Amino acid sequence: MTKDSLRDDTTSPPDGLPSDVPLRILVVDDDEDARRALVSGLRSIGYEGRSAADGLEAWEMLEREPADVILADWRMPRMDGIELCRRTRASGRGYTYFMFVTSYADREHLLAGLEAGADAYQTKPVDLDELATRLGVARRVISAHRRLVAENAALRVDSQRAHADARVDALTQVPNRLSLEEALRVSWSHAKRYGHRYSLAICDIDNFKAFNDRHGHLVGDEVLRQVAATVRYTLRDGDSLFRYGGEEFVVVLPEQLLADAVIAVERIRSAVEGLEVAGVGGAITISFGVAELDPTQDDSPEDCLRRADAALYRAKAEGRNRVATDRPPGS
Numbered sequence: 001m002t003k004d005s006l007r008d009d010t011t012s013p014p015d016g017l018p019s020d021v022p023l024r025i026l027v028v029d030d031d032e033d034a035r036r037a038l039v040s041g042l043r044s045i046g047y048e049g050r051s052a053a054d055g056l057e058a059w060e061m062l063e064r065e066p067a068d069v070i071l072a073d074w075r076m077p078r079m080d081g082i083e084l085c086r087r088t089r090a091s092g093r094g095y096t097y098f099m100f101v102t103s104y105a106d107r108e109h110l111l112a113g114l115e116a117g118a119d120a121y122q123t124k125p126v127d128l129d130e131l132a133t134r135l136g137v138a139r140r141v142i143s144a145h146r147r148l149v150a151e152n153a154a155l156r157v158d159s160q161r162a163h164a165d166a167r168v169d170a171l172t173q174v175p176n177r178l179s180l181e182e183a184l185r186v187s188w189s190h191a192k193r194y195g196h197r198y199s200l201a202i203c204d205i206d207n208f209k210a211f212n213d214r215h216g217h218l219v220g221d222e223v224l225r226q227v228a229a230t231v232r233y234t235l236r237d238g239d240s241l242f243r244y245g246g247e248e249f250v251v252v253l254p255e256q257l258l259a260d261a262v263i264a265v266e267r268i269r270s271a272v273e274g275l276e277v278a279g280v281g282g283a284i285t286i287s288f289g290v291a292e293l294d295p296t297q298d299d300s301p302e303d304c305l306r307r308a309d310a311a312l313y314r315a316k317a318e319g320r321n322r323v324a325t326d327r328p329p330g331s
């Protein structure tokens with residue numbers, strides 16, 4: 001940690017209002033003498049301020065450059081202090097510390113001012129000690145508000161990241177089973193609405209358990225990563241890969257009849273067959289079970305996955321490194 005960052009940490013919270021950043025102050029009063037007196041009073045206690053002659057002029061200035069603190073008179077032509085206060089509160093800009101500086105010393109005005117959204121209320125003539133203290137409070141309020149806004153933004157980013165992380169398999173970096181379930185829900189409603197068909201393929205690495213037992217889990221993990229990368233690389237646009245669990249992956253092939261899907265996964269199977277992974281002596285191969293989903297029949301993604309899984313079982317039984325379907329393609 002550098003000396004500077006250490007100082008920043010102790011003097012001001014991150015994303016708050018650092019103590020060396022001046023407050024942007026706007027003085028609003030239709031009485032020119034009062035306005036000047038307040039600006040020079042501010043200067044005598046170490047603050048600079050802009051000024052406006054009424055609420056409307058102040059509002060126009062604020063639209064060009066916001067203020068941290070507004071010190072406003074009550075009665076002014078065109079737009080009075082109460083209206084300026086209400087507009088400031090409704091503006092949705094960053095927090096502005098709003099303080100009335102008025103000759104109305106009665107309780108009714110004080111309460112009405114706070115009711116309109118003011119943070120503080122000071123009567124003329126201005127007591128500069130009190131004003132200096134108020135501005136210290138203003139800095140704390142603004143700083144806390146900015147910190148909160150920054151923390152909320154960071155939380156939103158964190159939660160978006162967590163949402164994405166929860167849907168990606170950490171080992172292979174392909175979308176996981178949760179992501180598959182969401183994708184199937186979407187394609188299912190799409191398929192039903194438009195009568196589109198699609199195919200699902202389950203893929204399993206042949207003899208994976210033997211790799212793990214013989215070469216250890218690190219090599220097994222590398223096999224999973226490389227198979228996933230190869231399948232992903234070989235997919236056609238629009239097709240997507242998911243890690244289903246263990247050494248099983250699912251490929252979703254939208255708008256593809258069984259015969260087309262078989263051609264697509266046959267190409268993937270053949271690409272994996274050429275794969276060489278360091279530490280693995282023999283060839284790595286995969287088997288596929290493919291099924292087509294028919295939204296016009298009493299079918300569902302779950303049933304389709306079950307049929308693909310049964311076909312996969314047959315591909316394994318018939319000797320592995322092959323593609324099997326739940327029914328003859330083209331039938």
Ligand SMILES: [Mg+2]
Nearest residue numbers: 030073075076
């Ligand atoms: Mg006035």
